[in-house]
Amino acid sequence: TRPVRVTLYEVGPRDGLQSEAVTVPTPVKIDLINRLSRSGLTHIETASFVAPKWVPQMADAEEVMAGIARDKRVTYSALTPNLTGYGRAVSVGVDRVAIFASASESFSHKNINASIADSLIRFAPVLTAAKTDHVPVRAYVSCAIACPYEGRIAPEAVLNVAQQLIDMGCYEVALSDTTGAGTPADMARLLDHVLPHIPADRLAVHVHDTYGQALANILTALDYGIATFDSSVGGLGGCPYAPGASGNVATEDLLYMLNGLGIESGVDLEAIIETAWFISDALGRPPRSKLALATGR
Numbered sequence: 183t184r185p186v187r188v189t190l191y192e193v194g195p196r197d198g199l200q201s202e203a204v205t206v207p208t209p210v211k212i213d214l215i216n217r218l219s220r221s222g223l224t225h226i227e228t229a230s231f232v233a234p235k236w237v238p239q240m241a242d243a244e245e246v247m248a249g250i251a252r253d254k255r256v257t258y259s260a261l262t263p264n265l266t267g268y269g270r271a272v273s274v275g276v277d278r279v280a281i282f283a284s285a286s287e288s289f290s291h292k293n294i295n296a297s298i299a300d301s302l303i304r305f306a307p308v309l310t311a312a313k314t315d316h317v318p319v320r321a322y323v324s325c326a327i328a329c330p331y332e333g334r335i336a337p338e339a340v341l342n343v344a345q346q347l348i349d350m351g352c353y354e355v356a357l358s359d360t361t362g363a364g365t366p367a368d369m370a371r372l373l374d375h376v377l378p379h380i381p382a383d384r385l386a387v388h389v390h391d392t393y394g395q396a397l398a399n400i401l402t403a404l405d406y407g408i409a410t411f412d413s414s415v416g417g418l419g420g421c422p423y424a425p426g427a428s429g430n431v432a433t434e435d436l437l438y439m440l441n442g443l444g445i446e447s448g449v450d451l452e453a454i455i456e457t458a459w460f461i462s463d464a465l466g467r468p469p470r471s472k473l474a475l476a477t478g479r
């Protein structure tokens with residue numbers, strides 16, 4: 183059954199900006215996060231503490247985290263691929279960290295330069311340190327439906343990685359349609375496979391809207407009882423190591439649907455639309471969301 187209340191996990195400052203070719207000035211990133219903090223969002227992924235050689239856009243992660251006006255109601259998280267990243271993240275006081283694995287071997291190699299098995303070995307010390315520090319760890323499973331290099335991925339492979347991440351101590355696994363190729367049939371097949379083993383309250387759904395399927399996939403996941411959804415203000419986003427993949431589902435488009443369904447999120451739609459225009463103006467192009475375009479400024 184559909185939840186009456188959901189959590190939106192805003193990934194705009196991270197997934198949204200990570201593949202922008204032009205360096206976004208640090209003050210713009212800080213302003214973006216501060217605006218999002220005032221919108222009623224409770225979860226914001228602010229940055230990635232990854233190797234700057236791999237993702238130059240995220241090289242200022244410390245400055246961004248240190249520069250924001252932290253709101254007590256908001257949980258600020260960041261990606262940490264290894265212990266180095268974890269150390270950087272906690273040094274600037276992130277509330278939660280996120281590790282990221284893949285259900286596809288090819289994507290795992292391209293994105294984090296390791297096999298799936300080796301990546302889990304690399305994440306283990308992050309989980310150990312986080313446990314000591316009482317820092318909750320989220321996990322992503324990329325290519326939960328398809329891989330940019332291998333095509334369709336079997337739900338068995340997704341469950342296998344997701345289960346290992348839960349067993350390692352992650353509080354939540356975000357099943358991620360990295361390429362946005364999934365349809366509601368794929369989402370249903372995936373959840374049919376995963377939910378008997380991992381309960382809905384330990385899962386999130388992270389969809390990209392490359393093929394216009396994002397809202398349909400989220401509606402499907404809602405009917406399976408999933409209650410945490412990742413989205414990106416203005417529909418920004420894409421992974422630098424997933425060629426052709428476009429933005430995450432736009433936070434404002436998702437909110438409009440949730441409001442229509444009477445599902446509470448606590449997020450102010452107007453504030454998100456204004457923020458979508460703010461960041462789009464800063465990037466010098468119109469927002470990608472239907473809603474920002476339909477309603478104007």
Ligand code: HMG
Pocket residue numbers: 197200230231232233234235236237261263264266267268270282293294295322323324325358359360388390420421422423
């Ligand atoms: P590597 O080259 O195998 O690692 O990369 P390494 O340990 O050999 O390190 C290479 C250099 O990076 C060294 O510096 C390290 O010190 C440095 P050098 O000696 O050459 O000067 N280094 C670091 N510096 C700062 N912070 C760190 C760090 N780690 C190493 N944390 C590595 C392996 C995992 C580091 C690399 O592949 C990486 O950073 N990958 C991240 C790629 C990425 O951020 N992708 C996008 C995010 S995932 C995504 O978007 C999908 C998601 O949205 C879900 C979905 O939609 O599917 C989450």
Ligand code: MG
Pocket residue numbers: 197358360388390420421
């Ligand atoms: Mg993503």
